[in-house]
Amino acid sequence: MVNPAVDFCPEMTFISVMTEIADMSSSSAKAQFILYWGDMGSQWGVNRSVAQIHALLFLSVSPLNAEDISDQLGIARSNVSNSLKELVGWKLIRRIPVPGDRREHFVAEVDVWEMATLIAQGRKEREIDPAMSAIDSCLRQAKDETGLDPVVLSRMQDMQDFLKTADHWSSQMLSVPKSKLNALMKMGDKVFSLIKLTGKKTD
Amino acid sequence: MVNPAVDFCPEMTFISVMTEIADMSSSSAKAQFILYWGDMGSQWGVNRSVAQIHALLFLSVSPLNAEDISDQLGIARSNVSNSLKELVGWKLIRRIPVPGDRREHFVAEVDVWEMATLIAQGRKEREIDPAMSAIDSCLRQAKDETGLDPVVLSRMQDMQDFLKTADHWSSQMLSVPKSKLNALMKMGDKVFSLIKLTGKKTD
DNA sequence: ATAGAATTTCTGTTTGTACGGAAATTAAAG
């Protein structure tokens, strides 16, 4: 049991979480943001601790060490340690040395466009690429399988085509220097209206 | 307990899954695809049953009813029922009446571009939109909060800006008729090279 | 080399989610 008070008063869990976000008046905008972010993360497939730590570092002016984080969020040190490792793996945060302090300190990438790129890259590597090789392997097998319904084969191929195109497109996107991204987004509007005007839409 | 054999032989779980994909030679390309798809789904945040059922319907030539699915995948009827409901919610499958059969039958959207659009729409509604309103609420609070570090405020605003732009862009994208999507993707290449040539990149 | 501090790994517990089976509800046919 994390907190003995919870034994006879379950609602305490919420309260203790709140008060554990220490040196922010507990319901400050910053604390709210961190809470929301953590919640969203878990909605999203990212675990809550990781998302909260990320939010905390994203809003932090100065580098934080593991203990700072553990204290401010009320999360166990070990947990913080693992979460930091994961965030470093995504390159969303990085270690930074603080003179005269031998503990490891961390700062977050604060450019939101850069963040988005990093997340997109990570998701591509962890989700799209494996999917593509899985489909490839299926199709390799399907092609020399006798008596396979041609519709099945063609659906699989459609899927492979789609993944290839999407993959290529996202690579292009990721290779655009972030200084140009805003320009691209703005140009997007023009391109879209152009496209929608050409020919007749079928749906 | 799902399967009594599992009690003394955990590996049986895998084996039983395999043999339960009944009338496809169990390691056929189709069965492989379904297995992969289910696995990917769970990697992805979608639960395995849902993903498997979707794959089965995607590769299916004719509409299937709940019992067909339950039998072919070896998943409990109740489970199939809930999963179907979820897939209908995403509009990835739809009910279709089969003359002379009072059971409900289902078919999947088979156009991969349409599928992608539906998924993107769903994710936007379930993940992006709530995030945006959460941030909005934080910022509303932050603005009339005295003594809030200006850096914190500006970081939150950056995030809000980003989400707004990305949201707008993706709306545009989703409103492109799918018949035009391929054209857009192809044009994409040109636009990207153009962008990368203009001016000097800063990273 | 050793003491002390910082970090990571390990282990048990807790929490949440997936899922099968039964019970309940709904819908159709006679």
Add this chain to the structure above:
DNA sequence: CTTTAATTTCCGTACAAACAGAAATTCTAT
């Protein structure tokens, strides 16, 4: 209105992920 088939809701179990605390390891300074 009753009977039977189809579907959904409910509930308990099983599985997996998150997490805290302790133990073990690594690192740094002396």
